[in-house]
Amino acid sequence: MRFRGDGGMAATLKVGPEEKVRIRVKVNGVWYEREVEPRKLLVHFLREDLGLTSVHVGCDTGHCGACTVIMNGVSVKSCQVLAVQADGAEILTLEGLAKDGKLHPIQEAFWEKHALQCGYCTPGFIMETYWLLSENPNPTEEEIRRGGLSGNLCRCTGYQNIIEPLN
Amino acid sequence: MYPPKFGYVRVASLEDAVKVLEADENAKILAGGQSLMPMLKLRLIRPSYLIDINRVPNLSYINIEGDKIRIGGALVRHHQVEINRELWKIYPALPETAIQIGDPQIRNLGGTMAGSLAHADPAADWPATLIALRASVRILGPSGTREVPVEDFITGPFTTVLGRGEVISEIVIPRLGGTVKSSYVKLERKAGDFAVVGVAVMLKLSPPDGSVEDAGIGITAAGGPRPFRAREAEKALIGRKPTDDVIEDAAERAMKESSPISDIRGGSAEYKRAMVKVMTRRAIKNALSR
Structure with a gap:
């Protein structure tokens, strides 16, 4: 399981509802150590504690995918994961994609094909695309629509242009 | 939305999880958390502790x-x-x-x-x-x-x-030996939703004439309080060749055995009952086509 091998993290732990937990998380290549309440969601940890505001809160119920990040190599909805679950994990957000001032090819493609209208859902779509292409480098349109991107919603309904960059 | 406050226990074995659960009836297991998180955020549950089993070895x-x-x-x-x-x-x-x-x-x-x-x-x-x-x-x-x-x-x-x-x-x-076919067919309102009606079929066929030796039919979202096994529909298939008439008879019986309720997940009980028949027919045909 990809969850293991997270060396150094406490295998057992018990903290009360009023206590905080010290967690260590590698985000976009940098290790951060912070104290969090057990109930803190990963999305709030990334936005509020680390200032990574590309991770959007959309529906907050696990439907829309605006909060999608890569955790230990797989895409997750960070509003459905506790920060304490990410203790020892490696996380990639949109902020970690561009290198040396150069956009990631997926970002380039989204730009090129105008795959956004208001842009709110875009970070989530890009991170889900990143995961989809890591699993399946040449997805068919059916695989993109039915499988890959079915967990991300665009309320501007610009899906045609969001599928385009992947083709 | 923020979950209510709870404590957090990370255990190294399922036996340890059992001990925590035994000592504290308000504690809850955290596995994938994909149903738990929405329940917490909506404050439908207020556990004292979440028992995180994700670091227990050999559980996947x-x-x-x-x-x-x-x-x-x-x-x-x-x-x-x-x-x-x-x-x-x-x-x-x-x-x-x-x-x-x-x-x-x-x-x-x-x-x-x-x-x-x-x-x-x-x-x-x-x-x-x-x-x-x-x-x-x-x-x-x-x-x-x-x-x-x-x-x-x-x-x-x-x-x-x-x-x-x-x-x-x-x-x-x-695992049943021999020729076994299976399928799950689901009617949903939109991609990724809960089932309006879901029907799973398992068929064991006997090699000489392709008749059904054994059958299993499970139905979700249409059993009233819980998923159910459509025994009468299974009986309609066993010992027969799965012709269109036999499949129709089984689908009809599954519908009669169902007791869906009207709700926001897919509409009226009457509609869902009709869909039990359609989905059962499709599940059987889909399994046979494999």
């Missing part, structure tokens, strides 16, 4: 043996079932169920088969398929282990036979 195996498949531990994610090539060959209904649950993000790290069973949403997908395949749930508790058929495991909406201090340790699916 799929062991394919001669006479059974053991889906092991509480942490087998839907995605693992979805991508297992052996399962596509043996019981395609299993990965076919997995790919129809939620969306990729939910299946990846989140949702687990055991968690879905323990949560017992009356419109969940797994119960239909596991009932059709005559699977059982192995339960670890303070006084050891016991095994309960999936059919009896879920007793009502969000209610199971799990007692205080008990956790699911494994799901066991018997």
Whole structure:
């Protein structure tokens, strides 16, 4: 399981509802150590504690995918994961994609094909695309629509242009 | 939305989880958390502690043996079932169920088969398929282990036979020899939604004439309080060649055995009953076409 091998993290732990937990998380290549309440969601940890505001809160119920990040190599909805679950994990957000001032090819493609209208859902779509292409480098349109991107919603309904960059 | 305050326990074994659960009836297991998080945010539950079992070793195996498949531990994610090539060959209904649950993000790290069973949403997908395949749930508790058929495991909406201090340790699916076909067909309002009606079918055919030697039919979202096994529909198939008339008869009986309720997940009871017939017919035909 990809969850293991997270060396150094406490295998057992018990903290009360009023206590905080010290967690260590590698985000976009940098290790951060912070104290969090057990109930803190990963999305709030990334936005509020680390200032990574590309991770959007959309529906907050696990439907829309605006909060999608890569955790230990797989895409997750960070509003459905506790920060304490990410203790020892490696996380990639949109902020970690561009290198040396150069956009990631997926970002380039989204730009090129105008795959956004208001842009709110875009970070989530890009991170889900990143995961989809890591699993399946040449997805068919059916695989993109039915499988890959079915967990991300665009309320501007610009899906045609969001599928385009992947083709 | 923020979850209410709770404590957090990270355990290194399922036995330790049992001890915490036994000592504190308000503690809850955190496996994938994909049903738990929404319940917490909506304040439908207020657990004292969450028991995180995600770092317990050996809880995410799929062991394919001669006479059974053991889906092991509480942490087998839907995605693992979805991508297992052996399962596509043996019981395609299993990965076919997995790919129809939620969306990729939910299946990846989140949702687990055991968690879905323990949560017992009356419109969940797994119960239909596991009932059709005559699977059982192995339960670890303070006084050891016991095994309960999936059919009896879920007793009502969000209610199971799990007692205080008990956790699911494994799901066991018997393997029938010979020519076995299976399928899960789901009607949903939109991609990734809960089932309006879901029907799983398992058929064992006898080689000389292709007649049905054994059949299993599990139906979700249409049994009133819980998923059910459509026994009368199974009987209509067993011993017969699955012609269109025989399939129609089985689908009709499944409809008569169902007792859906009207709700916001797919409309009126009358509509759902009609859909039980349609989905049963499709599931049987889909299984036979494999």
